[in-house]
Amino acid sequence: MPVYSMTGYASVQQSIPPDGDNNAPSLWRVGLEIRSVNSRFLDLSFKLPEDLRSCEPQLRSLVDNSLKRGKVEVRVLINSEHASSVPVASPRLLQQLGSFQDTVKAWMPAAQPFSVAEVLRLSGSGSIELPENWAENVAALCQQALKTLLDARQREGKRLADMLQDRIKQLRQLADQAEPLIPELVKQQKQRFLERWQEAMALSAGSVSPEAAQDRALTEATSFAIRIDVAEEVTRLRSHLEEISRLLTKGGDIGKRLDFLIQELHREANTLGSKSAALDLTRISVDMKVLIEQMREQVQNIE
Incomplete structure (x- = not known):
């Protein structure tokens, strides 16, 4: 299995024809974005237009089934595809505005009527007429975005795994330098x-x-x-390195186990430095801790 990073971004867009008629000119362009950063658990947040709140449970289920960890934000945007940027005012909304204006003037005869600009502004922030198959379109967009996001997280995960394997190689070389110093x-x-x-x-x-x-x-x-x-510390350090390398090769949901092993590596390197009675061992311990800290920062991003 591949190694996945928790950092990624995906954005997809689709034109939605009115009432699902694919031959009719599109009225809306729907954009769906997913942003993901590292987190100890799966933390989901959704930023949806009011008319799409009913889609949130379905979107949440799709994300839950695809991701294990990360702070994930799902945002859906709706834009009109008309050549003009003027908001589309539905007859229902215009009727509601007219009724509201009549009520206000009945109590406040001196009140000014709505201007065209005010009607357009209220139309842009009001409810919109959505096609009946809206939920299906949003779910399909979410699935497409999740696939793009997983591909991005996999590419980033491979880069992180390669970097960690390189640090493991350097730590093994330092362990090789330390072992002959111990009996001498x-x-x-x-x-x-x-x-x-x-x-x-x-x-x-x-x-x-x-x-x-x-x-x-x-x-x-x-x-x-x-x-x-410090022979025991070096032996345990080698054992932890072998396990980290095995997990990186295996892939999958390994972030928490890697985080634990990095803590163990740091403990062994600290002990090696505290027991050191030679400058060479002290230098090796410091170099190990620098490499382990670099690994710890990157492991925080692995799912």
């Missing part, structure tokens, strides 16, 4: 403890036996070596 660092620390205890023995003028001093030095060196040994 432990060996150096043991030798350093022995030298210090030998100096202490020389100062003690034989008050402690050489065997006891050496045993104590080795014990202290071993204890310290355990505290600075």
Whole structure:
């Protein structure tokens, strides 16, 4: 399965003939837009004309069946296809305006009648005459827009997956650099403890036996070596990288699992830095955390 980003945009338009008559000149052009950004869950919002509120449940169901996560906004716009930009005033609306004007003048004889501009303005914000098959047209537009959106999210998802695989490769190279340093660092620390205890023995003028001093030095060196040994952290880090790579290859709804694994990667890199007793390991830890932070920012956009 492909990897999907939660970021995408789709816009489709269609001319709607009156009463579904395909041979009649179109009266309306319907535009449907879907915008999507990242979110922890599927968060839907609809911006529809009042006459289309009845279509919202159907549109919501279509989006629910196609998307898993993301903050999604669905907007429907209606424009007249007449050559003029003058709003179309339905006879019903004109009758309502005339009746309203008569009522006002009955109580306020000095009130001015509606001007043509005012009638046109009220017609533009009022109800419109929609064809009977309106809901079917809007649903078909939504399906078309969702397909376009999914294609865009898939292309963006592939780009994110390729970037993450590249960061995984770099992290593995850093782990390869860290592993040889661990036994050498432990060996150096043991030798350093022995030298210090030998100096202490020389100062003690034989008050402690050489065997006891050496045993104590080795014990202290071993204890310290355990505290600075980061082999387990490197092993777990490699394991997390393998799982992330597997999920990216598998695809599908993987965003939340990737987010958890990125947190685990960051924890191992932090531990490696805190236990580091050499500048080289500290540098590797810092480089790892930079790469992991870059991964975390991109994983936030994966569905």
